[in-house]
């Protein structure tokens with residue numbers, strides 16, 4: 449872009465860092481409705497479509513200004529695809545993405561240009577996401593050049609300021625990525641993401657490629673930057689250990705769906721979806737209050753099914769120790785069963801007396817031939833009954849859902865909505 453088109457933004461080198469969000473804290477910044485991404489599978493000389501990978505298959509959520517939404521789930525469940533959809537690096541197959549109330553679902557390159565400043569992404573792999581032939585100065589300064597933005601004091605000065613903000617030596621401006629460690633490279637990626645003072649930062653597994661000792665530093669840096677800059681985050685991770693300290697709310701994904709979406713406290717205190725409970729079992733969570741409690745392991749059976757032909761009904765039923773006939777036939781809808789806790793399950797857990805205490809890894813759990821001990825099964829059945837009673841009492845809406853889920857032949861509203869969205873695209 450030519451210099452005369454350059455936009456001037458104030459440097460932030462003096463005084464407190466500017467809070468970017470125009471939206472007041474708590475306002476909805478991002479709203480996602482029935483979002484889908486189906487990657488076509490083509491075969492033969494004519495490249496005929498023979499199927500589709502249902503990477504993201506109808507998800508709904510909101511992100512409020514100033515909050516951090518954590519997104520967790522096993523490999524292949526669609527987390528990165530979701531991140532790329534909401535940053536519009538991918539075109540959705542169906543559904544809607546709204547940013548600050550504006551529908552951005554199908555914006556073209558020019559329509560997206562102003563939004564590129566407001567929404568930034570930090571990528572999973574700090575080794576492959578930085579061009580090895582470019583200096584750090586060029587990499588962190590690229591967003592200014594791409595957007596035609598001229599910071600006060602010049603790009604170099606601003607890049608050096610950004611490097612010091614993320615804890616790097618500004619004098620290293622002329623060095624190349626290979627001269628930095630993994631943690632330092634991720635700091636460079638963060639500096640690049642912050643260059644244009646974004647409103648929303650989507651961080652796709654920002655620390656999973658780093659040593660555990662470095663992970664905490666980078667997570668803390670993200671946290672500090674949020675306080676200082678008023679950022680809003682969507683942080684993607686494959687387990688709960690990374691997101692639990694920094695997230696206000698957490699969405700748990702399984703095979704392209706959100707199965708539980710809750711505020712952090714509720715999720716950790718009493719996860720209601722069996723899959724969330726299994727993920728919890730996989731994470732070592734030190735809790736001194738529970739140190740004498742009996743250890744409980746939730747071992748998932750089998751591999752994650754293929755997103756090309758996901759299981760019918762509840763997608764988790766092929767691995768769930770609580771699955772009944774209705775789980776195979778009727779997809780559970782994501783509904784708010786408790787304040788701030790949405791769950792998609794026919795037999796939700798209560799969990800109050802089953803806080804996680806062990807350190808069983810999910811990979812180990814997946815290989816296990818047996819699921820859970822009989823006493824856990826019995827306990828689960830008891831807590832399910834308790835929740836069912838509580839829910840029925842607490843809300844007539846939940847009672848209506850319960851009625852609906854007992855109809856094993858009808859398709860759900862979510863399915864119908866998703867189908868409509870897809871049809872609209874085809």
Ligand SMILES: Nc1ncnc2c1ncn2[C@@H]1O[C@H](COP(=O)(O)OP(=O)(O)OP(=O)(O)O)[C@@H](O)[C@H]1O
Pocket residue numbers: 487501502503521522523524525526527528529530686755
């Ligand atoms: N461009 C693509 N074309 C076809 N299939 C794709 C494409 N990108 C992703 N997929 C498939 O979509 C599904 C979801 O992938 P995605 O990368 O979003 O998962 P993920 O949850 O981020 O996994 P991971 O934890 O391994 O990063 C996977 O089955 C993947 O193989």
Ligand code: SF4
Pocket residue numbers: 721722723762763764765766768769770771772775780792793794795796
């Ligand atoms: S709906 Fe059924 S199969 Fe799915 S998580 Fe709940 S109990 Fe398990």
Ligand SMILES: [Mg+2]
Pocket residue numbers: 527528529652653
């Ligand atoms: Mg990913």
